[in-house]
Amino acid sequence: MSYYATTxxxxxxxxxxxxxxxxxxxxxxxxxxxxxxxxxxVKLKHGFNYAWWxxxxxxxxxxxxxxTGKPVVHVDIDLIIEKDIEPLVHLEYDLIISKEIGKDEAFxxxxxxxxxxxxxxxxxxxxxxxxxxxxxxxxxxxxxxYQSYSDQVNMMNYIVQNxxxxxxxxxxxxxxxxxxxxxxxxxxxxxxxxxxxxxRDPIINNGQFGNHINIDNVGGTTNFLEYYSEDIEKLPLTxxxxxxxxxxxxxxxxxxxxxxxxx
Numbered sequence: 001m002s003y004y005a006t007t008x009x010x011x012x013x014x015x016x017x018x019x020x021x022x023x024x025x026x027x028x029x030x031x032x033x034x035x036x037x038x039x040x041x042v043k044l045k046h047g048f049n050y051a052w053w054x055x056x057x058x059x060x061x062x063x064x065x066x067x068t069g070k071p072v073v074h075v076d077i078d079l080i081i082e083k084d085i086e087p088l089v090h091l092e093y094d095l096i097i098s099k100e101i102g103k104d105e106a107f108x109x110x111x112x113x114x115x116x117x118x119x120x121x122x123x124x125x126x127x128x129x130x131x132x133x134x135x136x137x138x139x140x141x142x143x144x145x146y147q148s149y150s151d152q153v154n155m156m157n158y159i160v161q162n163x164x165x166x167x168x169x170x171x172x173x174x175x176x177x178x179x180x181x182x183x184x185x186x187x188x189x190x191x192x193x194x195x196x197x198x199x200r201d202p203i204i205n206n207g208q209f210g211n212h213i214n215i216d217n218v219g220g221t222t223n224f225l226e227y228y229s230e231d232i233e234k235l236p237l238t239x240x241x242x243x244x245x246x247x248x249x250x251x252x253x254x255x256x257x258x259x260x261x262x263x
Contacts, residue, residue: 003071003089003125004064005032008057014077016221020228021077028081032073035064051149054121055141058151061126062134069128076122079198079212080227087173088209089125093182093191095133096125098198098212100152111156115166117181121152122212123198133186159185173197176207201238203257205231213238233258 005025009018018036025034037060061072071089075081088096098120100106106118126134140146140154148154164185171178171194178194202211215224217238226235241252 001033001070002031002086003033003073004035004068005029005073005075005085006035006037006057006061006064007075007077008037008053008060009077010038010053013215013221017077017225020225021075024081024228025075029084029086031084031086049149051151051153054151055138055149058134058138058141062131062138065126065128065131071125071127073125074121074123075210076212078215078224079122079210081210083174083207083209085209088193088197091125091171091191094127094130094188096191096193097121098123098193098200098210099181099195101195101200108153108156111153111160114160115156115181115183117192119152119156119192120198120200120212121150121155122200123193123210130188130190133188136186159183159190162186173209174207201240202232203237203239203254204233214240 065072100118100120104112104116106112112118137155146157166183169182181192183190198210199208200212241250
């Protein structure tokens with residue numbers, strides 16, 4: 001075992017996914033030890049306000065990191081692992097995190113406008129060398145410094161409000177060329193993975209290591225579970241387009257990506 005893989009599972013929307021999540025992780029990531037954070041084992045002074053779970057899971061993951069010294073990988077329970085993530089875990093960076101959908105419009109926009117991209121905390125790898133930085137972020141989250149408990153809101157705000165450098169760096173995995181974003185700040189290096197490595201709202205099969213699917217976008221937990229057993233290209237699109245119950249009335253253009261692939 002060379003790293004820990006963790007997830008946070010809480011509430012009726014997510015609990016039915018856990019057996020599928022565990023089976024896939026055990027089958028695919030054989031060199032990991034899995035820990036499930038299914039109880040709120042941090043005394044929450046802020047109650048159950050939006051993104052309280054981010055505070056709990058970062059606390060638990062840092063505690064595990066300090067206790068074992070081994071890399072800790074957080075994987076959202078609505079992220080379906082498709083390939084062994086070990087090559088990502090051992091990239092030589094202090095913190096590795098997936099990229100948010102939306103480019104320079106990604107949430108939170110005020111930060112992604114500066115960076116040119118957003119960071120998605122649905123998948124992240126933390127290492128002992130990043131602990132000092134992570135403790136700063138954890139304290140910002142706990143204190144609601146940026147009016148949010150969200151880890152990605154606090155991390156992105158901290159980065160853009162302090163001295164940082166960002167550059168592109170190429171990476172080849174399984175014969176596919178990717179371009180990651182490398183952020184240098186506080187004497188650590190953060191690798192923001194190419195969007196096609198961990199894909200948010202996947203449209204096509206593109207050799208990705210994981211598919212991060214918003215459960216509400218696909219009509220709930222039961223529908224989401226189909227993405228474990230069926231080809232994503234045979235299932236409904238996972239984007240928000242045209243889903244009026246999610247506040248989006250746009251005509252979906254993403255279907256063209258699927259038809260173009262087979263043209």
